[in-house]
Amino acid sequence: MSNTTMTIREMCTAFDVTPRTLRFYEAKELLFPERHGQKRLFTKRDRARLKLILRGKRFGFSLEEIRQLLDLYHMGDQQQTQLARTYDIARERLAELEAQRDDLTNAIDDLKNQLKWGEKMIASINSTRNAAE
Numbered sequence: 001m002s003n004t005t006m007t008i009r010e011m012c013t014a015f016d017v018t019p020r021t022l023r024f025y026e027a028k029e030l031l032f033p034e035r036h037g038q039k040r041l042f043t044k045r046d047r048a049r050l051k052l053i054l055r056g057k058r059f060g061f062s063l064e065e066i067r068q069l070l071d072l073y074h075m076g077d078q079q080q081t082q083l084a085r086t087y088d089i090a091r092e093r094l095a096e097l098e099a100q101r102d103d104l105t106n107a108i109d110d111l112k113n114q115l116k117w118g119e120k121m122i123a124s125i126n127s128t129r130n131a132a133e
Helices: 008-015 019-027 044-058 063-074 080-132
Strands: 005-007 034-036 039-043
Touching: 005 008, 008 019, 008 039, 008 044, 019 039, 019 044, 039 044, 044 063, 063 080
Parallel strands: none
Antiparallel strands: 005 039, 034 039
């Protein structure tokens, strides 16, 4: 592996992604590997972008949001615009995730209560049946 470029196989190993994933991100114009015939060579810039793409996906950002954030990198304002927009999107996403967590907590509590009710009903039916035998 060169310090400046990586093959598709090296990228897959380093980032635990499939070749299809890399080709997909390339098709979506999120990655721009150098092409040498059929061979793709990913630069340090591609590696940095992939790291950000994967982090954004993990946090639930859409590919379009990720693209917009990556495009803000080269605005010439020392990434101030990119950081500010990333911060805004991240705060929105955090609020969404916390709301989802609260919904899940409520659903889990409701299901636990239903299971307790079900246990009581089953025990009641069994005790009635045993008493009748």
